[in-house]
Amino acid sequence: MAKQYVSTTINGESAEFxxxxxxxxxxxxxxxxGLTGSKEGCASGDCGACSVIVDGRLVCSCLxxxxxxxxxxxxxxxxxAQGEKLHPVQQKFLEHAALQCGxxxxxxxVATKALLDExxxxxxxxxxxxxxxxLCRCTGYDxxxxxxxxxxxxxxxxxV
Amino acid sequence: MNYIDSGLKVVGTRPIxxxxxxxxxxxxxxxxxxxSAGMVWGKVLRSPHAHAxxxxxxxxxxxxxxxxxxxxTGADFPNxxxxxxxxxxxxxxFRDLSLNVIARDKVLYEGHALAAVAxxxxxxxxxxxxxxxxxxxVLPHVIDVEEAMAEGAPILHDDMFTSGVSPKPTKxxxxxxxxxxxxxxxxxGFKEADVIVEGRYTTKPVHQAxxxxxxxxxxxxxxxxxxxxxxxxxxxMVRAYTAKLLGLEMSDIRAxxxxxxxxxxxxxxxxxxxxxxALSRKAGKSVKMQMTREEVFRGSGPTSGATVEVKIGAKKxxxxxxxxxxxxxxxxxxxxxxxxxxxxxxxxxxxxxxxDVVGYDVVSNRPKVAAYRAPGAPITSFAxxxxxxxxxxxxxxxxxxxxxxxxxxxxxxxxxxxxHQNIGFTAVLDAVKxxxxxxxxxxxxxxRGLAAGFWFNIGGESSASVxxxxxxxxxxATGSPDIGGSRASIGMMVAEALGVSAERVRTTVADTxxxxxxxxxxxxxxxFATGMAATQAAExxxxxxxxxxxxxxxxxxxxxxxKDGKAYPAGSNAGAFEPLDLATLALKAARTGGPIxxxxxxxxxxxxxxxxxxxxxxxxxxxxxxxxxxxxxxIQDVGKAIHPSYVEGQIQGGAAQGIGWALNEEYIxxxxxxxxxxxFLDYRCPVASDVPMIEAVLVEVPNPxxxxxxRGVGEVPIVPPMAAVANAIRxxxxxxxxxxxxxxxxxRAALDAAG
Numbered sequence: 001m002a003k004q005y006v007s008t009t010i011n012g013e014s015a016e017f018x019x020x021x022x023x024x025x026x027x028x029x030x031x032x033x034g035l036t037g038s039k040e041g042c043a044s045g046d047c048g049a050c051s052v053i054v055d056g057r058l059v060c061s062c063l064x065x066x067x068x069x070x071x072x073x074x075x076x077x078x079x080x081a082q083g084e085k086l087h088p089v090q091q092k093f094l095e096h097a098a099l100q101c102g103x104x105x106x107x108x109x110v111a112t113k114a115l116l117d118e119x120x121x122x123x124x125x126x127x128x129x130x131x132x133x134x135l136c137r138c139t140g141y142d143x144x145x146x147x148x149x150x151x152x153x154x155x156x157x158x159x160v
Numbered sequence: 161m162n163y164i165d166s167g168l169k170v171v172g173t174r175p176i177x178x179x180x181x182x183x184x185x186x187x188x189x190x191x192x193x194x195x196s197a198g199m200v201w202g203k204v205l206r207s208p209h210a211h212a213x214x215x216x217x218x219x220x221x222x223x224x225x226x227x228x229x230x231x232x233t234g235a236d237f238p239n240x241x242x243x244x245x246x247x248x249x250x251x252x253x254f255r256d257l258s259l260n261v262i263a264r265d266k267v268l269y270e271g272h273a274l275a276a277v278a279x280x281x282x283x284x285x286x287x288x289x290x291x292x293x294x295x296x297x298v299l300p301h302v303i304d305v306e307e308a309m310a311e312g313a314p315i316l317h318d319d320m321f322t323s324g325v326s327p328k329p330t331k332x333x334x335x336x337x338x339x340x341x342x343x344x345x346x347x348x349g350f351k352e353a354d355v356i357v358e359g360r361y362t363t364k365p366v367h368q369a370x371x372x373x374x375x376x377x378x379x380x381x382x383x384x385x386x387x388x389x390x391x392x393x394x395x396x397m398v399r400a401y402t403a404k405l406l407g408l409e410m411s412d413i414r415a416x417x418x419x420x421x422x423x424x425x426x427x428x429x430x431x432x433x434x435x436x437x438a439l440s441r442k443a444g445k446s447v448k449m450q451m452t453r454e455e456v457f458r459g460s461g462p463t464s465g466a467t468v469e470v471k472i473g474a475k476k477x478x479x480x481x482x483x484x485x486x487x488x489x490x491x492x493x494x495x496x497x498x499x500x501x502x503x504x505x506x507x508x509x510x511x512x513x514x515x516d517v518v519g520y521d522v523v524s525n526r527p528k529v530a531a532y533r534a535p536g537a538p539i540t541s542f543a544x545x546x547x548x549x550x551x552x553x554x555x556x557x558x559x560x561x562x563x564x565x566x567x568x569x570x571x572x573x574x575x576x577x578x579x580h581q582n583i584g585f586t587a588v589l590d591a592v593k594x595x596x597x598x599x600x601x602x603x604x605x606x607x608r609g610l611a612a613g614f615w616f617n618i619g620g621e622s623s624a625s626v627x628x629x630x631x632x633x634x635x636x637a638t639g640s641p642d643i644g645g646s647r648a649s650i651g652m653m654v655a656e657a658l659g660v661s662a663e664r665v666r667t668t669v670a671d672t673x674x675x676x677x678x679x680x681x682x683x684x685x686x687x688f689a690t691g692m693a694a695t696q697a698a699e700x701x702x703x704x705x706x707x708x709x710x711x712x713x714x715x716x717x718x719x720x721x722x723k724d725g726k727a728y729p730a731g732s733n734a735g736a737f738e739p740l741d742l743a744t745l746a747l748k749a750a751r752t753g754g755p756i757x758x759x760x761x762x763x764x765x766x767x768x769x770x771x772x773x774x775x776x777x778x779x780x781x782x783x784x785x786x787x788x789x790x791x792x793x794x795i796q797d798v799g800k801a802i803h804p805s806y807v808e809g810q811i812q813g814g815a816a817q818g819i820g821w822a823l824n825e826e827y828i829x830x831x832x833x834x835x836x837x838x839x840f841l842d843y844r845c846p847v848a849s850d851v852p853m854i855e856a857v858l859v860e861v862p863n864p865x866x867x868x869x870x871r872g873v874g875e876v877p878i879v880p881p882m883a884a885v886a887n888a889i890r891x892x893x894x895x896x897x898x899x900x901x902x903x904x905x906x907x908r909a910a911l912d913a914a915g
Contacts, residue, residue, distance in 0.1 A: 022283075036193035037186020039421070041371040042453040046840035077186035091186040094176045097805035100644035100813065102183030102420025103372040109184060125849075132847040135840060137369055137422050137868055138644060139809055139815030141848040142856075 009080025010035070010071040019066035026050045028066035029076060037077035037106045040136065048134030050106035051114075058114035060133075077106035080113055089113055089151040098147035099139035107137050108134045112148050120156055124149060161699055163656065164862045164869040168653045171868050174805045175662040177648035183419075190331045191375035191418035191617040197220060199377065202432075202439045203285040203449070205275040205292050206459055207257035207267035210525040210833025211314060214265060214294065216410075218273060222291040227284035230442035231292070232435065233275045234264040238407050243909035244318065247400045248428035249393075249531040249682035256494035258384035258405045261434050267296070268493035269314055269525045269835045273431070278439040278447050283801060301525040301833040305490045306467055308334040308524040316493060316523045327431065334523045336495030341503050341517040343575035349482025349514030353473025356576060359549045361543040363456040364826035365465040365899040367457055368532050369845050374419020374460060375450035378436035380446070384408065385436055389416045393641055394680030395428040399672045409458030416671040417641045420681075424817070425531030426461050428680045443846040445459045458840035461530020462827060464489040468543035470506070478557045482514040483507055487540060489521060492528040497521045498536030501616070504576040505879070506540035507584060508614045512567040515575040525833050531682060534875035537875025538882060543609035545883030558886070559610050560598070562754045563773075564589050584797030584861030585612070585771040591859050597775050597793040604621060605779055606790055607630045607892025612773045617872030618683030622653035623676030624694035626654055626701050628756035634658060634745030636697075637670040639678025642692040644813075644874070645806035650694045652802055653868060657698035659725035662740065676761040684872025687802055687865075689764035695867045700758035701734025708752035709740045767866025770872055772796035774815060774880040781786045786906030787823055787889060793855045794880075799863040799871030801907070811877040815854050820846040826901050874877025 004016040011031065019028045022033045026043070029035045029052070038061055041047035045060040047136070051074040052061045061076075089112045092098070099105040108131065115122060115130045122130065127148045136144060153159045163171070182188040188411035219231045240258040244251060263274040275292055279285035301315040307313060313334055321329045324338040352357060388410065391655035392398045393723035403410045418428060432449045440447040451459070466489045473482040485506055489497035503519040552559040572580045590745050592610065602608055603722060624638040636654045640646055647667040655665045678690065700723045709727030710717040720727050726739040749756050777791040792813045801807040824844040828836045837843045862869030886897050895910045 020283075023830070030193075036189075038191065038451075039372070041421075042840050044839055045455065047371055047453075081185055086184065090181075093184050094180045097177070097645070097803075097809055099183055099792065100224035100806070100809055101182070101372070101420060101422045102179070102188055103190060103371070104371075105183050106186040107296075119902070124715070126299075128849040132849040135371055135816065135845055135847060137371055137424070137845060138813045140846075140854050141851055142812045142854045143805070145810055145848065145853070154636070159292070 002071065004067050006067055006070050007072065009073040011075060014155055021067055024062050024068045025066050026061040029061060034079050035076050039103055039106060048111060049104050049107040051110040051116050051134065058111055073100060077110055080109060086111065088154045092147040092151040092154065096143045096147035096150065098139060098143040100146060104134060104136045112151065114137040116152050116155055120152060122152060161867060163867055168656060168838060169332055170662050171651045172800050172804065174803060175652065177645050177653055178666050178813055179642065179647050180621050190372055190421050191389065192450045193388050194377045194418065196377055196379060199446035199448050200278045200280055200443055201282045201285045202276055202278045202436050202447045203289055204455065205289045206270040206455065207263065207270055209296055209298050210269060210270050211299040212267050212296040213299060214263065214267060214274060215297055216295045218293040219275065219348055220583065221293065222277060222288040225284065225288050225291060227280040228277060229280065229445060230439045230652065230677050231275060232260045232280040232438045237405065238264055238440050239746040240405065242878065245396050250498060250535055251496050252429065254404050257429065259418045261405060261431060265294045266353065269527050271527060272493065273459060276439055279442045280575050289338060303524050303526060303829050303833055304528060305465060305488045305522050308522050309488065309520065316525065319546060334708065336491060336521040336523055339499060339503055339519045341575045342515065344514035345514035346482045348515045350473040352481045353550065356471065356473045356475045357547055357553055358471045359543065359547045359553060361468045361546060361898045363466045363542060364537050365461040365462040365526060366821050366825040367843065368424035368426035370422025370424060371698065373451040373453060373456045374862050376432050376436050377446060377448045378433065378440050379446040380437050380440035381825065384412045386413045387416065387717060388413060388433050389418055391420045391427060392417045393420065393682050394676055395672050396639060397428060397680050398430055398433055401430045402433045402437055402683035406437055414671055414673045417669045419513055419645050420641050423643055423683055424533045425535060427732060428531050428682050431460055453840065457843060458835055459527060461527060463532035463535065464491065464529050464539065466539045468540060470543045470547045472547055472551055478555055478562045480510065480512050480566045483512050484516045487519040489519065489536065490526060490529065490729045491523050491524045493523060493560050494528045495521055495523060500536065501638065502536035502540045505537035505614050506544040508574055509568050509612050511568050512566065512574040517575065533817065534585040535877040537613065537615055537879045538818060541613050541879045542882040542886070545880065546886050546896065546898065548609050549887040550896065560589065560592055563612055580769065580839060582864055583769055583771060584859055586771050587861050588771050588797050590774050591795045591857055592775065595793060595795065595857065602777065604894065606777050607890065608890045609776045609884045609891055610773065610889025611880040611883035611887055612771065613685065613769050613876050615768040615879060617688065617770050618685045619677040619689045619767040620685055621691040621761065621763050622678045622690040623759065623761040624690055624697050625675060625695040625757060625759035626694065628701060628742060628746050632741065632746040634665040636665055636667045636694055637675055638690045638694060638821045639668055640668060640677045640686045641681045644683050644810060645803060646686045648801040648806060649849050652689055652700040653695045655689050657695050657700060659723060676759065684770065685767065687765050688866055688872055689762065691870060692764045692866060693760045693906040697758045697760040698763065700760060701756060703812065704756055704758065705745055706792055708745050712740065712748065713737050736780065755861055763865055766870035768863030768865060770797060770800055772876040772880055774884040776866035776884040776888045777840040777894055778885060778906060780889060780892045782911055785906065785909060785911060787902060789819055789852055790850055793857060794859040794877055795859060796873065796876055797859045797861050799866065800860050800875045801858050802868060802870055804858060807809065807858060807873050810854045810874045811856035814852040814877025815881050816846050816851050817880045818887060819821040819851060822882040822885040822900060822902055824901050824903055
């Protein structure tokens with residue numbers, strides 16, 4: 001079957017690609033577009049390592065087809081920092097040592113950004129339930145949650 | 161040099177890790193993130209049967225499919241003689257590993273690899289797998305450890321005769337070996353006991369469940385020189401195993417460490433790399449392979465399920481006079497469960513006069529077990545620490561007091577040989593006693609559990625180099641894959657020894673052609689052993705820098721001292737010279753002997769055993785059987801925390817894994833011996849909403865064998881949680897839960913049975 005032409009926006013820039021109809025957005029991002037920051041941990045929507053934001057909504061890119069990106073705006077981990085400037089969530093993950101192996105980290109950071117875009121002042125419980133779709137096997141989540149709460153405070157302008 | 165009591169400026173602080181920005185921006189390159197021009201995709205055909213003889217494999221249809229570039233089966237691999245290997249973590253036999261990577265006559269578990277295909281696309285490779293025609297003779301299978309030991313059980317290996325028993329058996333058995341440890345006279349000890357408690361405990365196999373599936377990119381060149389880019393806990397291990405399994409020269413293999421997305425012991429052996437090399441050799445192309453999550457569960461190493469019986473006898477005052485343990489560990493399809501550490505660790509924390517331990521290493525039709533964080537110790541300690549809780553209850557003694565009374569101290573001789581030295585168990589128990597969590601009254605309806613844990617920690621062979629660059633900045637390289645922040649800790653030790661800031665030192669992980677041999681990242685050894693090598697390399701650089709300063713000033717080297725990253729004349733007799741800093745010395749390096757660098761290789765000894773104790777509060781939903789962890793504190797002797805945040809992270813992560821093992825994680829098999837839950841939806845790892853904050857308390861009893869006093873920290877924290885949770889459930893409900901996982905249906909059933 002012929003490949004499909006898809007016109008979309010990735011990390012704020014217009015992007016075009018050809019993909020097979022059965023290819024997931026994750027496969028397209030990694031294998032066609034060359035953005036390998038989104039990870040495949042399960043390919044079944046259970047681990048969240050492939051988290052991206054599509055038109056403002058957090059999704060597992062392994063559960064969405066590449067062709068469904070047509071006309072959408074997609075933010076991946078590669079689009080979270082503004083040029084040289086890290087996003088507060090990225091900065092706080094570093095400061096709190098909220099990563100060990102770093103494999104789940106891109107997904108966690110994207111998911112956290114989506115959380116704080118929607119709810120700038122989450123409780124710890126809200127943060128834990130929002131991130132329940134992002135498995136981390138290294139950290140036990142303690143430092144992750146601390147980084148999330150601290151980043152939220154920074155983004156609200158309460159601390160630096 | 162020993163820095164333990166010197167004023168430390170870098171060690172003990174919390175700088176941002178050098179590889180951090182790459183990892184929060186998605187730029188870090190993990191194994192599956194690499195590509196090669198013209199590469200093809202490799203996929204593995206796996207057995208659908210738990211136990212079957214392979215009658216034939218017909219690959220002709222698959223080979224005829226357009227786009228297929230190579231197919232390999234067991235026939236493409238040399239038969240390897242039985243030979244013990246000490247390449248990874250724990251014992252391994254080269255023959256067994258070869259048979260595990262690709263089956264020959266029999267498949268021994270569902271998921272056992274028996275062929276591999278390389279094709280131009282993943283879809284074609286998948287289709288090719290479906291076209292391979294395998295004829296099987298399905299054989300009876302056995303999963304459970306005690307069923308595998310029973311008379312008449314299906315035998316996996318006709319040539320397996322139990323070792324460690326006398327006389328030598330004449331019939332093959334699934335019991336690979338029996339190990340025994342004795343100290344004193346246990347039977348006599350039990351006769352002196354006022355109270356005897358006994359328990360029987362079972363655990364299910366659980367998976368390491370690193371989030372990154374195994375992956376590699378391999379290029380075999382026509383002259384035999386091969387490049388392997390893969391995710392592992394040791395690229396020297398990858399090189400050694402791949403060379404052995406394919407009959408290649410080690411010098412022809414360059415193994416390049418990708419970033420590794422978790423391992424926990426499960427990446428201390430190879431699965432894909434030898435298959436990829438064989439495919440690349442046949443296809444004449446680079447081959448990329450990556451496991452699916454389902455393949456990770458079905459085909460790679462979980463740890464043992466087990467049955468453990470324990471009997472403990474004590475005096476009325478709590479003094480334990482005798483202890484006995486029988487352990488039966490699943491090894492999976494090939495011998496080599498962590499039964500040895502299982503036999504050693506349960507009682508290692510206590511000073512007991514009479515001990516009798518018997519362990520069985522048992523094969524069954526499950527994936528071959530791989531190391532999992534303190535291999536063997538969590539299982540044995542779940543049993544012993546649960547029973548100690550029962551003993552405390554029976555004696556009417558506080559569970560902390562019982563442990564204090566019997567705690568191992570410096571000079572305690574273990575039942576497996578060594579005498580404990582420089583251990584911090586007493587300090588850990590003191591920290592429990594004084595911790596607010598221990599002293600805070602329980603909330604209504606909640607229960608509190610305490611359990612301790614021990615792990616040996618290892619040292620071993622490591623190499624590190626330190627280069628002072630032309631501008632005076634510093635590059636350190638080691639052979640240890642960084643699995644959780646070791647670039648940071650290594651760089652900090654180098655910085656401290658050189659007297660510069662952490663940020664002046666950048667640390668890399670060098671490939672097998674670029675640094676001396678380094679054993680795997682396992683056994684909690686990297687900060688200890690590789691850190692020792694790196695520190696010594698930095699010290700050699702300092703000696704060299706002093707010599708260069710002496711040469712510049714034309715004074716004896718003894719008259720130069722190194723302080724805060726600069727050479728100073730040592731006292732007024734040495735002469736009056738402006739100090740020379742790293743940048744100045746580096747700039748003039750050509751005139752003082754050329755590049756400034758040193759590489760050191762060590763076989764580090766004296767790793768320093770680790771002890772921990774965890775306090776856990778739970779509530780139990782009586783309707784659903786759901787256990788909620790309300791509060792959790794993990795206290796551990798870490799020797800010296802080089803980067804405290806990453807030490808805490810190890811402890812918190814280990815505790816969370818242990819909580820998963822305690823409450824939810826298990827391999828579930830159907831009656832055909834097939835795994836029913838090979839995915840993260842049904843294999844339930846803890847998620848963020850399952851756990852509270854986990855307070856890590858660092859006790860620092862320095863290890864005198866390490867320049868900064870460090871001891872391994874990564875494995876101890878997974879040892880106490882199962883018993884800590886079980887003891888908390890007992891405290892909350894009065895019910896002893898002897899079978900893991902303590903999942904809602906099981907807890908609910910126990911509550912119902914108790915009325």
